[in-house]
Amino acid sequence: SSQSALNFGAGPAKLPREVLNDVQYEFISYQNAGMSIIEMSHRSKEYITINKNAQDAIRKLLNVPSNYEVLFMQGGGCGAFAAVALNLINRTGTADYAVTGTWSGKAAKEATKYGKVNLLFPKADKPGSIPDQKTWNFDPNASYVYYCDNETVDGVEFPYVPNTNGVPIVCDMSSSIMTKTLDISKFGVIFGGAQKNIGPAGVVVVIIRKDLFGASHDCVVYVMEKVLQWIIKQGGVKAMQKQAEEKSGLLYKTISNSNSYYSCPIDENVRSRINIPFRVGGKSGNEKLEEKFLEEAEKLSMFQLKGHRSVGGIRASLYNAVSLDDVKSLVKFMEEFQKEHP
Numbered sequence: 649s650s651q652s653a654l655n656f657g658a659g660p661a662k663l664p665r666e667v668l669n670d671v672q673y674e675f676i677s678y679q680n681a682g683m684s685i686i687e688m689s690h691r692s693k694e695y696i697t698i699n700k701n702a703q704d705a706i707r708k709l710l711n712v713p714s715n716y717e718v719l720f721m722q723g724g725g726c727g728a729f730a731a732v733a734l735n736l737i738n739r740t741g742t743a744d745y746a747v748t749g750t751w752s753g754k755a756a757k758e759a760t761k762y763g764k765v766n767l768l769f770p771k772a773d774k775p776g777s778i779p780d781q782k783t784w785n786f787d788p789n790a791s792y793v794y795y796c797d798n799e800t801v802d803g804v805e806f807p808y809v810p811n812t813n814g815v816p817i818v819c820d821m822s823s824s825i826m827t828k829t830l831d832i833s834k835f836g837v838i839f840g841g842a843q844k845n846i847g848p849a850g851v852v853v854v855i856i857r858k859d860l861f862g863a864s865h866d867c868v869v870y871v872m873e874k875v876l877q878w879i880i881k882q883g884g885v886k887a888m889q890k891q892a893e894e895k896s897g898l899l900y901k902t903i904s905n906s907n908s909y910y911s912c913p914i915d916e917n918v919r920s921r922i923n924i925p926f927r928v929g930g931k932s933g934n935e936k937l938e939e940k941f942l943e944e945a946e947k948l949s950m951f952q953l954k955g956h957r958s959v960g961g962i963r964a965s966l967y968n969a970v971s972l973d974d975v976k977s978l979v980k981f982m983e984e985f986q987k988e989h990p
């Protein structure tokens with residue numbers, strides 16, 4: 649059947665239609681090879697070319713300098729933040745963590761298994777703010793400073809890259825990689841699970857400064873390579889960034905024009921452009937109304953809008969493949985829902 653659902657899921661998430669068509673077209677016989685790519689050796693020239701093209705596309709899209717390695721790893725985002733601690737914390741035995749939400753919280757907890765974790769600021773009861781950098785309690789002896797650029801569950805996004813006075817920065821970009829331009833030279837390690845903005849689940853991109861470490865693993869990156877080429881065709885990361893601002897701007901505007909019918913608990917300066925949590929029916933939300941909201945959205949083919957179970961409410965994830973038109977459909981629905989369920 650055709651793809652008619654508007655998918656606002658947090659990951660695994662929507663992929664570009666063009667990529668799916670392409671994959672479908674060549675799936676049975678990859679480029680006239682007479683067999684599919686997933687039946688071929690990972691040492692075949694076809695697979696090696698896909699791997700290299702994916703690495704080259706990442707280098708091109710993010711201007712990755714030559715003293716950085718691009719690795720494809722397994723184990724998801726959680727595997728990556730564990731690997732970071734496991735491989736890096738021993739340099740001095742301690743690391744700084746900025747906990748701004750669910751995933752940085754889990755990463756900090758994981759790191760305590762391998763060394764001393766210094767929290768840069770006290771953990772808030774409820775995410776929604778990032779304290780001013782001037783107040784952060786940096787440990788000059790830290791092996792690295794860790795933060796999560798965009799908290800997928802909570803909708804908190806860093807509007808800047810922290811200044812760490814030369815201590816390597818490790819950044820979880822699982823839900824924001826390829827949605828903004830970056831100065832890679834500011835980072836020691838960037839990692840991101842592919843299952844949001846760059847491909848299907850099962851591969852994590854790691855961009856790492858070569859002096860930090862460099863052991864790579866094999867894995868399948870076929871669809872990711874296609875998504876990266878699709879991003880290049882759309883105008884690169886700059887175009888994705890512009891689109892992310894337009895889409896999220898439209899949604900936040902709808903929320904703020906709703907007379908508190910819809911509300912977002914996140915401070916305006918750190919609101920995520922990618923994952924947008926909101927409540928329906930007043931500031932603390934009306935669960936019955938939210939259930940109704942999800943039900944009616946599904947009738948209009950809008951799926952995966954339920955907030956993370958730890959947060960409740962609604963969450964719209966606007967990854968790169970989610971179009972401005974998709975978001976227009978969502979806000980139209982929101983405005984109508986408000987009228988019909990005052």
Ligand code: PMP
Nearest residue numbers: 724725726727751800822823841
């Ligand atoms: N970090 C962030 C920012 C995430 O959004 C997620 C997944 N939602 C993870 C880490 C964990 O990734 P995985 O489920 O692949 O382990």
